[in-house]
Amino acid sequence: MTFSLLHATDFADRLLYKIIPPLKAGMIVLADRYAYTAFARDATRGVDTQWLRELYSFAVRPDLSLYFRVPIDVSLDRLMARRVKLKFYEAGLDLGWSTNPVESFRLFQGKVLDEYDRIAKEYGLEVIDACGSITQQQRLVRSLVARHVGTNPAEVNLVGDEA
Amino acid sequence: MSAPDPAETTNGANGGIQAGRYYGRGIPYLPIDGYPGRLIAIEGTDGVGRSTQIQLLREWLEVKGYGVIETGWTRSPLMQPTIELAKASNTLNKLTFVLLYATDFADRLEKEIIPALKAGFVVLSDRYIFTALARAGVRGVDRSWLRSLYGFAIAPHMVFYLNIDVKTLIGRVLEARGMDFWESGMDLKTGDDIYDSFKSYQGKLLREYSSMSDEFHFRVIDARRPIEYIQEDLRRQVAAFLEPPDRPTAE
Numbered sequence: 001m002t003f004s005l006l007h008a009t010d011f012a013d014r015l016l017y018k019i020i021p022p023l024k025a026g027m028i029v030l031a032d033r034y035a036y037t038a039f040a041r042d043a044t045r046g047v048d049t050q051w052l053r054e055l056y057s058f059a060v061r062p063d064l065s066l067y068f069r070v071p072i073d074v075s076l077d078r079l080m081a082r083r084v085k086l087k088f089y090e091a092g093l094d095l096g097w098s099t100n101p102v103e104s105f106r107l108f109q110g111k112v113l114d115e116y117d118r119i120a121k122e123y124g125l126e127v128i129d130a131c132g133s134i135t136q137q138q139r140l141v142r143s144l145v146a147r148h149v150g151t152n153p154a155e156v157n158l159v160g161d162e163a
Numbered sequence: 164m165s166a167p168d169p170a171e172t173t174n175g176a177n178g179g180i181q182a183g184r185y186y187g188r189g190i191p192y193l194p195i196d197g198y199p200g201r202l203i204a205i206e207g208t209d210g211v212g213r214s215t216q217i218q219l220l221r222e223w224l225e226v227k228g229y230g231v232i233e234t235g236w237t238r239s240p241l242m243q244p245t246i247e248l249a250k251a252s253n254t255l256n257k258l259t260f261v262l263l264y265a266t267d268f269a270d271r272l273e274k275e276i277i278p279a280l281k282a283g284f285v286v287l288s289d290r291y292i293f294t295a296l297a298r299a300g301v302r303g304v305d306r307s308w309l310r311s312l313y314g315f316a317i318a319p320h321m322v323f324y325l326n327i328d329v330k331t332l333i334g335r336v337l338e339a340r341g342m343d344f345w346e347s348g349m350d351l352k353t354g355d356d357i358y359d360s361f362k363s364y365q366g367k368l369l370r371e372y373s374s375m376s377d378e379f380h381f382r383v384i385d386a387r388r389p390i391e392y393i394q395e396d397l398r399r400q401v402a403a404f405l406e407p408p409d410r411p412t413a414e
Contacts, residue, residue, distance in 0.1 A: 001190055001273060001315060002241060005266035012258045046192035054311040058258060 003089075004042040008055055011035065015059060023060065028149060035059045036067075036123065040115040044108065045095065064148050066141060067120050068130035072110045076102065183280075187314020193277060195317065200280030201405065202317060204291035205397075207325030208368050209346040210336040211386050212393070216325070217287050219394045220401065224285055229405070232279045234271050235289035242267035250345065257302040264295050265312055272316065280317075285405070292316045293324075293379060297371040301364070302351065321404055322379055323397060325386035329366050336361075 022029050035056040043049045070078075079086065086101045088094065092108025093101060120127055126144050128137055184196065205213050205220075217233060224231045237246050246263050249255050255263075279286050292313045299309055327335075336342060344350075347357050348364025376383060384396055 001269040002266050005262060005269050009259050009262035009266060012262055016256055016258065046190075048188040048191050048315075051188035051311065051314055054308065054314075057308060 001047065003045065003094075004038065004047050004052070004055075007038055007042075011038070011056075012058065019060065031062070034062060034065065036065065036116070036119050036125065039119050040112045043115050044092070044111045064144060065123065065125045066144065067116060067125040067127050068137070069113075069116070069120075069127050070130040072106055072113060074131055075109065076106060079105075181318040182320045184318055185314065186316050186318050187311060190273070190315050193273065195277060195280065198277075198280040199283040200286060201284075201321075202276065202280060202286045202288065202319040203401065204288040204293075204319040204322045205325065206291055206293045206322060206372070206381070207386060208297075208327065208332065208365060208372065209343075210332060210339060211325045211327050212335075212390065213289055213325060215390060216393055216397060217289050219390075220397055221287055223394075223398055224287075224401070230282070230284045231287060232275065232284050233287045233289060234275050236294060237264070237267050239267045239270040239274070241270045255350075257299065257304055260302075261295065261299045261304055261309070261312070268292065268295070268313075269315065276317065288319065291319060291322065293322070293372065293375055293381075296375060297368050300371045301348070301367045318379075321401070322381050323400075324372060324376065324381035324383050325393070326373075326383050327369070327386040329362055329369065331387050332365060333358075333362065 019029050019031070038056065039049070039052050042052055080102075086105050090109075091101045091105040093099075093104050095104075095108060097107045098104040119125065128140055130137060183198065183202065189195075205217055207213050221231050221233060237243055242263065246267060249259070249263060276286055276288070296306075296309050296313070300306055336346075342357050342361045344357075346365075347361035348367075349357065349360055351360070351364060353360050353363055372381075375381065382400060384393055386393060
């Protein structure tokens, strides 16, 4: 619960200082992760899913949400190839499911991915197959984004008034 | 939530069917049903005399042989430094304020209150979620959102509300230690005068507390009386709850 609430506090702070002001100014805000991350991660830790949705009801609903989807093995391979040390909480080691960081990561993030699939359906996230090449993914991203913003900046719809 | 079993209902002396259970969605990974401890909350605004009463109540309970622990607002080791820092830095807004307090409460709930209830302690809580609800309510935070946020809180077995009027409160606070920035609601920027701000802010807080009285089954205690009278009142009600007449008391 404290893990979840601390992240919500951090999110609220960023929402009010970094997200809402530029939206009011008519700018485009790119958010690397959003409330959906919390829904997936905290639910996997056993926090009530309905409570989480009510908690985050102060968040602005994005105009477009992209979900980059990869199978757990691809995710692990990529991290291992970069020889990164798996982070304690990212690997879900706090849950005590396994003392082996890689095994724990597979178990924890596997469940997080299942949760993401449910969320993608519930909130209509655009799913992007993140196993494809970067160029392929970027082309898809651009075409999806183009539907929401004009190519000419002057055509961008102002969303500030409703924020 | 499942229907409360009849035994628990009669135990809930505050007339509420939920005493000792979660108010709302709860914490799924921490089931608390059937824990033997008792949670008693002492609520009331700043300077009303809560700490004095709790200290006296604690001594009395311990002499009677109860295991007692105290918990108080913003006292969690995890959050206290962060909250002090955030208060000092002027970057807090009403939303982050509410969430920091909720995090502090969640930490104490998981680490202090629930383990103590499990072990059969009497938990005396110096303030409870009602202070958070009142402060945030006065600051215009959505009331139904606040209630669902605190849906992970446990409904106390007894909630005592130390009731006072603003005029008496002002006299007491000035005699004791003077008016403080936050207790005067200076962050609401209603004016530069701390006395006027205190008076209007505390007035609003008191109205907010009273408006919750029925909803959360407050046992209202007249806090304008001398310390001994208030204490006697508390002890009588606590004794009646912890040691029902059909059971021989320790006295």
